Amino acid sequence: MIDVRLKERRDAPTRRRHPWIFSGAIDAASGNPAPGETVRVLDAAGNPLGMGAWSPESQIRVRMWRFDEGPVDEAFLAGRVAAALAVRATMGERFATDALRLVNAEADGLPGVTVDRYGDTLVGQFTTVGAERHKAALARALLAQTGARSFYERSDVDSRAHEGLAPTAGLLAGDEPPGHIVIHEGETRFAVDVRGGQKTGFYLDQRENRRLVAAEAKGRTVLNTFCYTGGFGVAAQKAGAAAVTHVDVSEHALGQARANTELNGLAGATFLRANVFQALRDFRDRAQRFGLVVLDPPKFAETKAQAAKALRGYKDINLLGLKLVEPGGLLATFSCSGAISPADFRMMVAAAALDAHRTVRILRELRQAPDHVESITFPEGLYLKGLLCAVE
Ligand code: SAH
Numbered sequence: 001m002i003d004v005r006l007k008e009r010r011d012a013p014t015r016r017r018h019p020w021i022f023s024g025a026i027d028a029a030s031g032n033p034a035p036g037e038t039v040r041v042l043d044a045a046g047n048p049l050g051m052g053a054w055s056p057e058s059q060i061r062v063r064m065w066r067f068d069e070g071p072v073d074e075a076f077l078a079g080r081v082a083a084a085l086a087v088r089a090t091m092g093e094r095f096a097t098d099a100l101r102l103v104n105a106e107a108d109g110l111p112g113v114t115v116d117r118y119g120d121t122l123v124g125q126f127t128t129v130g131a132e133r134h135k136a137a138l139a140r141a142l143l144a145q146t147g148a149r150s151f152y153e154r155s156d157v158d159s160r161a162h163e164g165l166a167p168t169a170g171l172l173a174g175d176e177p178p179g180h181i182v183i184h185e186g187e188t189r190f191a192v193d194v195r196g197g198q199k200t201g202f203y204l205d206q207r208e209n210r211r212l213v214a215a216e217a218k219g220r221t222v223l224n225t226f227c228y229t230g231g232f233g234v235a236a237q238k239a240g241a242a243a244v245t246h247v248d249v250s251e252h253a254l255g256q257a258r259a260n261t262e263l264n265g266l267a268g269a270t271f272l273r274a275n276v277f278q279a280l281r282d283f284r285d286r287a288q289r290f291g292l293v294v295l296d297p298p299k300f301a302e303t304k305a306q307a308a309k310a311l312r313g314y315k316d317i318n319l320l321g322l323k324l325v326e327p328g329g330l331l332a333t334f335s336c337s338g339a340i341s342p343a344d345f346r347m348m349v350a351a352a353a354l355d356a357h358r359t360v361r362i363l364r365e366l367r368q369a370p371d372h373v374e375s376i377t378f379p380e381g382l383y384l385k386g387l388l389c390a391v392e
Helices: 074-087 129-133 135-146 158-163 204-215 231-238 251-263 276-285 304-324 342-356
Strands: 002-006 020-022 026-029 038-042 048-054 060-066 099-104 113-118 121-126 150-155 168-174 181-185 188-192 221-225 243-248 270-273 290-295 325-335 360-367 385-391
Touching: 002 048, 038 060, 048 129, 074 099, 074 135, 099 135, 099 181, 099 204, 113 135, 121 135, 129 135, 135 150, 135 168, 181 204, 188 231, 188 251, 204 231, 204 325, 204 360, 204 385, 221 231, 221 276, 221 304, 231 243, 231 251, 231 290, 243 251, 243 276, 251 270, 276 304, 290 304, 304 325, 304 342, 325 360, 342 360, 342 385
Parallel strands: 002 038, 121 150, 221 243, 221 290, 243 270, 290 325
Antiparallel strands: 002 026, 020 060, 038 048, 048 060, 099 113, 113 121, 150 168, 181 188, 325 385, 360 385
């Protein structure tokens, strides 16, 4: 076992159980660990702090598996999986769904490991060399403990490059999953493309927000920007929206939104292929207004350094989006950039409301769905935030 010693006074985050150790905090290693190898972490005085995975190419040099001494083996990993499943044991029933995030990386004590369940299919994403090293054992544990039939890997993400890993995707264990998996959220059904979809195929993190937005949609005209699979708009239409317009730049996404509309026995929605920044200006110029505008853009900031520029992008669409809301209407606005805090986001919407000359009241603060658990010691895990607003 290789020991990794931290510099003087650089052990505080690890003692607070923050799972990341940056390269600058490390004094020396007693050997040359392989990528993903488990190392023992010591403070400057040689006291053990726990065990982590060595990432030689990443600025985050060690990701902690555990904050005590012990093995990181199949039994340990199976225990972490069991704990993750236990905390979600009643969620499927409570949220009336067969699609849940089962493992949420650091927050579940499994850095670099994300696993979503879509019916009988599990879809995993392994973004670090530590996760990569143990992915077969994790897939085995997850299949055994859930009774699911397939474990499909979607590690085709750019962030693997920071770890010196190439993107990869394919069947990891069990049977080939079906081409499309139909999942449900309450009465609403969605087809999930686990091979070709974004992330693991579906934005489960918006489940609760789809329900809250749909509950406000009856009788309203809805503009669903950045629609992807149509989630917000389909749920709104199902709940009795008067009209729904979906906007996305991707034809593939619009195809999925169309398919999900039909899957729910709905018709008459509009599917617009456009850049949302332009589409919002076109609606404004044509004086077209909506009773409910949803803004759910992709991540504008990957890092804190990009936050200021990202906030200008968010403000642009929020300013335009607010102008399109008819008096007495609603705005549901989101950011999935972890680098933007809820307070920053709220200030941005406040500035947009001032510039748009609209009075905005917050009906509800929105967050990622509860199966995307957060760890109290890892605030970075909160990434999705939003506001449901009444607009005058
Ligand atoms: N609201 C969706 C998730 C949105 S993901 C849901 O609830 O499931 C972001 C989507 O924005 C992707 O489908 C992507 O194709 C689209 N997108 C990204 N940039 C865009 C742009 N400038 N204009 C229009 N669509 C864009």
